[in-house]
Structure formats: C-alpha cells, structure tokens
Amino acid sequence: MICPSCNQIASSWQRNAFSLQGVTFLQSIKGQLKCQYCGVLLRPVKYGRQLWFVFFAFVVFMALIMLFSDRFYRAFGLVAVGIYWVILVVMVCFVFVYAMWKYTVLEKVDDEAPKTP
Ligand SMILES: [Zn+2]
Numbered sequence: 001m002i003c004p005s006c007n008q009i010a011s012s013w014q015r016n017a018f019s020l021q022g023v024t025f026l027q028s029i030k031g032q033l034k035c036q037y038c039g040v041l042l043r044p045v046k047y048g049r050q051l052w053f054v055f056f057a058f059v060v061f062m063a064l065i066m067l068f069s070d071r072f073y074r075a076f077g078l079v080a081v082g083i084y085w086v087i088l089v090v091m092v093c094f095v096f097v098y099a100m101w102k103y104t105v106l107e108k109v110d111d112e113a114p115k116t117p
Helices: 013-018 025-029 049-076 078-103
Strands: 041-047 104-108
Touching: 013 078, 049 078, 078 104
Parallel strands: none
Antiparallel strands: 041 104
16 A cells, blocks of 8 residues: 555554444545645555455465365364454454455545546
8 A cells, every 4th residue: 555645554453353444434535645744645445466365365265265164163163163263354354454454555645626527
C-alpha cells in the first residue's frame, strides 16, 4: 500500500485493520482511506496478483482442514473442534487482512475533477 502522492506507506496494517483511516464509515466500506503521511484521499485501483494466490492457498487449506475435522472430532470431541475452527477463522481473517493491506494498489481520489460523460 504505497501512497501515489508521497511514495510512503499510506497506512500501517494495524491502522488498516483497526481504524477508519481518516475517512467516514461509508468511505471506508468503499475501501477509501487517507494517507497517514500526506493525508490525501486514496482508493484501491486493483489488487496484486499475489492476493489471488493467498486466496487460492486458503481454499486448498480450508479443504484440507475439513478433511481432518472429522477425524479430529472423533478423537477429541466437539469442543476441541470448535476451538480449532475459531483459531483457524481468526488466522484466516488475520492473513487476509494482511494480504489485502500488502498487495492493494492505490490511486488518488480526485473530488474536484470534472466527470467525463
Ligand atoms: Zn501520502
């Protein structure tokens, strides 16, 4: 996540994950954020190809986990499987947030620019 305006890292991943990054909630849903250095309003243009690899790796990973869940359940019971799944979901969210942060390409949002018809 490099700011195209000042060429610094626009936001730390912690800031990316746990705050609105200087924009309103609605803007945040749209993926917009403000650069932590120069304060320019940014939006994602595209996501790096690496993000799809991460996504693909997860699908494979989840499939493997599902295969093992049954065995796990029979060996350790429902609570163990529950805990196991919660940890996995947290891990998946964490890695995904991190990958999104790392591989998103940003561009400046230009509010003043006249809209082309
Ligand atoms: Zn900047």
